[in-house]
Amino acid sequence: MIHQSNRRELLLGSGALFAWAYLPRVAQAECRDPRFLVIVLRGALDGLATVAPVGDPDWQRLRGENALTTEGATAALPLDSYFALNPAMPNLHRLYKAGQATIVHAVATPYRERSHFDGQDVLESGFIRPGSADTGWLNRALAGLPAAGRVNARQAFAVGPIAPLVARGPAPVLAWMPPRLPPASNDTVSRLVDLYRHTDPTLANALEERSALSAIASGAAMGDTAKKPQMAPAIPGAAVRAYFAESASAAAKFMARPDGPRVGAVAFDGWDTHANEGATKGRLALLLAALDGAINALEIGMGDSWKDSVVAVITEFGRTARINGTEGTDHGTATVALLIGGALKGGRVIADWPGLKEANLRDGRDLKPTTDLRAVMKGILKEHLCVDDHLLAQNVFPGSQAINPLAGLV
Amino acid sequence: MGLEMARDPRAQSIVALHRFGLPSKLGSTDLIGDTRSAMLAELDKSDAALIKNDDLLSSGEAARAAFDFRQERKAARLAANAQSGAEKQQAKEAGSSEEKQPGNPGPGLPQQIYLEESKARLESALAADAGFVERLVWFWSNHFCISADKGGVRPLCGAYEREAIRPHVTGKFSDMLLAVESHPAMLLYLDNARSIGPNSFAGLRRGKGLNENLAREILELHTLGVRTGYSQDDVTNFAKVITGWSIVPLRQSPDHGGEFTFNPRMHEPGTHRVIGNDYEDRGFEQGHAVLLTLSKSPATANHIALKLASHFVADDPPRSLVARLASRFLDTKGDLKEVSKALITAPEAWDPAPTKLRRPSDWVVSSLRVCGVKPPDVRPILQAQNLLGEPLWRVPAPNGFSDNSTAWMDGLGQRLDIANQISRRVGDTLDPAAIAQNTFGPLLSNETKEALSRAESRSQALALLLMSSEFQRR
Secondary structure (H helix, E strand, O other), rough: OOOEEEEHHHHOOOOOHHHHHHOOOOOOOOOOOOOEEEEEEEEEHHHHEEEEEEOOOOOHHHHHOOOOOOOOOOOOOOOOOOOOOOOOOOOHHHHHHHOOOEEEEEEOOOOOOOHHHHHHHHHOOOOOOOOOOOOOHHHHHHHHHOOOOOOOOOEEEEEEOOOOOOOOOOEEEEOOOOOOOOOOOOOHHHHHHHHHHHHOOOHHHHHHHHHHHHHHOOOOOOOHHHHHOHHHHHHOOHHHHHHHHHHHHHHHHHHHHOOOEEEEEEEEEEEOOOOOOOOOOOHHHHHHHHHHHHHHHHHHHHHHEEEEEEEEEOOOOOOEOOOOOOOOOOOOOOOOEEEEOOOOOOOOEEEOOOOOOOOHHHHOOOOOEEOOOOOHHHHHHHOOOOOOHHHHHHHHHHOOOOOOOOOOOO | OOOHHOOOOOHHHHHHHHOOOOOOOOOOOOOOOHHHHHHHHHOOOOOOOOOOOOOOOOHHHHHHHHHHHHHHHHHHHHHHHHHHHHHHHHHHHHHHOOOOOOOOOOOOOHHHHHHHHHHHHHHHHOOOOOOOHHHHHHHHHHHHHEEEEOOEEEEEEHHHHHHHHHHHHHOOHHHHHHHOOOOOHHHOOOOOHOOOOOHHHHHHHHHHOOOOOHHHHHHHHHHHOOOOOOOHHHHHHHHHHHOOOEOOOOOOOOOOOOEEOOOOOOOOOOEEEEOOOEEEEOOHHHHHHHHHHHHOHHHHHHHHHHHHHHHOOOOOOOOHHHHHHHHHHHOOOOEEEHHHHHHHHHHHHHHHOOEEEOEEEEEEEEHHHHHOOOOOOOHHHHHHHHHHOOOOOOOOOOOOOOOOOHHHHOOHHHHHHHHHHHHHHHHHHHHHHHHHHHHHHOOHHHHHHHHHHHHHOOOHHHHHHHHHHHEOOO
């Protein structure tokens, strides 16, 4: 199930090759044996529903019934006097309280449009504009990693049939293939049914009948679904949880090994919550719970290496500050980045909070970005992995000279 | 896809590519715009249907290899049983409780041959340009279908298609008919290999008799069609005529075992009347003469014309199209190149909006083509076809897989699972919008275009594209 893929040959002639020119000759001192895993959430995570600004006076006005609060049956988990965590993430909360998690809020990449593909391209390539490179910043950063005589020091780990863009590049990628790929998400099914309704009603009926059948097969009896109108039938929650946890365990297993890769990347899909977002007991809650399970699996799987680990959970952009007409949120701008791991100086929410007043929203709709995600990633690469400033500004995040690495994260 | 679309020549050309051929391969756009000449050119290439691969075995070689393999495995099993019996005895005496686990023998040679042939067939479809000739191969292979699940047929499936179908898709129907009905795979599948004339030498001596299976299916499925006026006597007499069309026994001949033979000792002697004609006993030529008569029958021409039109154009095709194809069949004495040309040049074949659901094998191959995937291992592709209800060379009955779209509608959910698998494997590295444009050009609906651009990831967009109505229908 493991295959070694060396992408160097494929990239001959591309700009990424020049990264080798900047290979440091000697290893920098004073670094432990660090691990760094990047989890990319594709589809744009609703940062406000993940880490809610419960102390902001405009919060409840914007989200109404959908606003997370620290009261009631589904009370959010307090982080400090201003922010609270989605109740689906007790593990993250525990780690935060133990000083092993840091949350960066109102953060965004330099991308300011609202296309998923382009946003993901900027997020993972590390370039300012989409379509600039077929390589990712994490892979290019490997060239700056002190080898210190270790085998595989400059190898990236990735989960999935193809490595996420962030991990692709000149350095070899060790790819682990999950035994089962997750089934088509309910989101994909509902998008397809919607498309069929407009283009081919016969196919719409055929697919809907099949979905209804599988809902019955998976034990969601008619009565049950009637009681929980928010829950679409047959959300493959168990399969998603299993896939997230399995991928995280595999990453931890490989990266914990003394001769294993030191950086890795995993991508989880499904975060594009346009309708029936379900922040506390619907789709988003299920996804966040699955992510929380993956975080737990990482902590366990890393074992002793957890103290040397940082996990960064990042997404292409955030979602609208308001709820839309279908109980969901549309594409926005700023969101959260979750940093987790024993190497962090955690227990903090880092946010230059822009506020949620009408005038403070970007384009009158989105959380305004006040922190550049590249500053956060550069901070980790610099202080945790000892990648030097020059390489960071030139090759890892080209054109980011003006963006200083965020200091003191680890 | 309204009428205004159908009048646009470029749109019409793309409809035709999907209807008669296979969608453009990733990165090749040269066919769009002139599909018709590309397909006509394909028909004129004498070797367009052939698979050139010296590693593949002929049906005789495959049958003999499978036979040798079975014999060796049997011998090895007997030897292992004897040995493990002795070892058990020894172990017992030594007081050890360890027992040797019998090793997994792995997939047998018949299955290996089947896999190699499947791979060659898939590669041929992925490499094809317009894909019209390949689609014709699939059509005729399903018309004259066999099943790997019948005893002895598995190692022969690929060779059957290469030997009896492919050389004749742009040749004469009568030649294909003879090649098919005298092929060992067909003689095994429809039991004629062991059909014995009651008054033949073998029949009188062994007291065995006729098997009507092949004779009936030739009349009902391969040529005239059901309820076209033949009687039970015609079936019985035809079965007598083709007694002796058999296979060289594998035990008897290490050089020719498994090959076709006409065995006069099994052949029913005498003149026989089949559908109003008397056929004198001229051995093998007696059966050949019946096949020639059948291939010239107007009922056969109608039957083939209807099947071609409903396979390629619509479940319920225009009558004028069927009539046009049937008369071309009769006029050219069953010249399949001319009939195929008539199919793609008939105006009725181009006009209707795409309504037919792609058959699973077509859809899987088309998906791989547009994504530019060349699977190193054919097994997942075969599994996908199994899941979708169209296992390769394994028909449930001699009438083959259905050409009716509703038969395949139930499998739409499974298609989504497979689209999801494919797109998760390759979707992130591709540009779904560009693929959609390359594949459908002006036929791409705004709704689909918008759904692709709004997808949350490239792989989701690709799954939606493979599932879109444009991609499912042709």
